[in-house]
Amino acid sequence: MRGAGAWARLCLLLVAAAQHSGPQLSERPVFTCGGILTGESGFIGSEGFxxxxxxxxxxxxxxxVPEGKVVVxxxxxxxxxSDNLCRYDFVDVYNGHANGQRIGRFCGTFRPGALVSSSNKMMVQMxxxxxxxxxxxxxxxxxxxPNERGDQYCGGLLERPSGSFKTPNWPDRDYPAGVTCVWHIVAPKNQLIELKFEKFDVERDNYCRYDYVxxxxxxxxNDAExxxxxxxxxxxxxxxxxxNxxxxxxxxxLSLTADGFIGHYKFRPKKLPTTTALPVTTTFLATTSLKPTVALCQQKCRRSGTLESNYCASNFVLAGTVITTIPRGGSLHATVSIINIYKEGNLAIQQAGKNMSAKVLVVCKQCPLLRRGLNYIIMGQVGEDGRGKIMPNSFIMMFKTKNQKLLDALKNKQC
Known part of the structure; x- marks a missing residue:
């Protein structure tokens, strides 16, 4: 983007800006560092652009922009x-002027699609x-x-107890190229949000690098979340x-597109702990002065039994490569790219093209120890959210091709 062609395009853009904004911009606009902008339309640019x-x-x-309208x-x-995570030089776009939700962060030379605020205020920071x-x-x-954005725009704030969201042009034709949509769903403090995609067709890529949800x-x-x-x-x-x-x-x-998707959400109450569990927890805390998880993680870390003896007791059994590990508090959130699955149970499996992956929570982050880039056989339980739950006594071992025959035999075993 540094050659003569790029400069020519810049000049054309500036001429177009001047023409669009009327006689007061007959000369090339001067862009300064930040500012307060009001009105129906206008231009912003980096300092000295x-x-x-x-x-x-x-x-x-x-x-x-005027009250009752939204900013595009x-x-x-x-x-x-340019940087994959936009860590060095970047532009952030926010809803509102203070403490607003970030709509997106951008760097490099990729132009996002139209960004739409949920109110008449937007903040841009470089x-x-x-x-x-x-x-x-x-x-x-x-x-x-806000109610006349039609097929050109998408995204927004969703606060009703249930609703839908969909790609621009759904279901009449493919979604357009160069689009960025952000839906922010907010439930009351004591509720969670359940999300289901009814139809889904987004450009296929093994790593979801081009088009994605x-x-x-x-x-x-936030990648950590x-x-x-x-x-x-x-x-x-x-x-x-x-x-919530x-x-x-x-x-x-800016290249291939596809049908797109439609999804639905609804609010649901958080599940309260059962009355029988409460006295047990209280007693445990009083006698140990430690949270149950902390006490659990201080136990000796060792697996017991064999592949065969642990198979039936586990909700899920898979062989896979650990591709991400994110420590949170005393636990570890990991994503496992699945090589083979032998027992699925209620484990939530995500598919991107031919690649399948699953999320697992290692309750005690060092026990058992999962290292990124290594292959494991993982056996564990499944939480209500569909995530695998790995306890210190869960059966985990390095995966080698010689294990394949035994695992295939266990797959056909009646428990």
């Missing part, structure tokens, strides 16, 4: 330092580190009626949130 943006900067633009932001050009690379960004904002616990796009990332033509397994907020992100790149 189209020149190289300065290092070590933090610029904030607060956009307000379209990036016309973006060229920031941060650069000591090393810069690129000409920054330029974007146009405009006001739109990502679902997060909470109200932000990601429940799953999905593509292909198989609907993801039903999802239940851990808390859930975020659904849909992104399509």
């Amino acid at each position: 189209p020149g190289v943006y300065p290092p070590n900067s933090k610029c904030t633009w607060k956009i307000t 932001l379209n990036f016309r050009f973006i060229d920031l330092e 941060i650069s580190d000591a090393n810069t690379a690129g000409n920054g960004f330029m974007a146009m904002f405009s006001a739109a009626e 990502a679902v997060f616990n909470g109200g932000e796009i 990601r429940i799953g990332k999905y593509c292909g033509d198989s609907p993801p397994a039903p999802i239940v949130s851990e808390r 907020e859930l975020l659904i992100q849909f992104l399509s790149d």
Whole structure:
């Protein structure tokens, strides 16, 4: 994006900006670091655009359109330092002006689709580190009626007890290229959110790199809170949130598209602990002065028995490669790419193309120890959320091809 062709495109963009905004912009607009913008439409750009943006900067633009309307932001050009996780130079877009939900974070040269706020306010923030690379960004904002966004836009805040969400153009035709949609579902504090996809068809890729749906616990796009990332033509397994907020992100790149999807959600109460369990817990805490999980994790870590003796006692049995491990508190959340599954039970299996994966929770993060990139045979129980639950005494061992024959024989075993 640094050649003569790129500069020509920049000039055309600036001319178009000047023409669109009327006679007051007959000269090339000057973009400064941040600002307060109001009205039906306007442009924002990185400081000094189209020149190289300065290092070590933090610029904030607060956009307000007329009351009762929503803000639509379209990036016309973006060229920031590229990084898979956008850790260095990036643009963040938020609902509202303060403490708002982040709609997305962008870097590199990929232009997202139209971004839509859930109110008449939006905040855009650009941060650069000591090393810069690129000409920054330029974007146009405009006001739109919230109930007249039609097929062009998608996303928004969902607070009703149940509802649906779908890709633009569903079900008449394929979703468009270059779209970013974010749905933020918020339930009352004492409730959870149950999510089901009725139909699902998103461009297939083994790693869901191009078009995908990502679902997060909470109200932000945060890899540590990601429940799953999905593509292909198989609907993801039903999802239940851990808390009262859930975020659904849909992104399509600028190439192939597909039918899209429609999903439904509903609120449901948190399950209260049974009355019989309460006295036991109270007694345990009083006598040990430790939480049950802490006491459990202080026990000696060792598996007992054999593959055969543990097979029937386990809800699920699989062979797989550990692809992600995220410590949270004293436990470990891991994603396992499935090599083979021998006993599925109620385990939630996610499919992306031909690749299948499952989420497992290692209650005591060091016991048993799962290392990323290694292959294991994993046997365990399944929680209400469909996630595998690995206790210190669960049967885990390294997977070798010589185990295959025995596991195939156990698969046909009647328990």
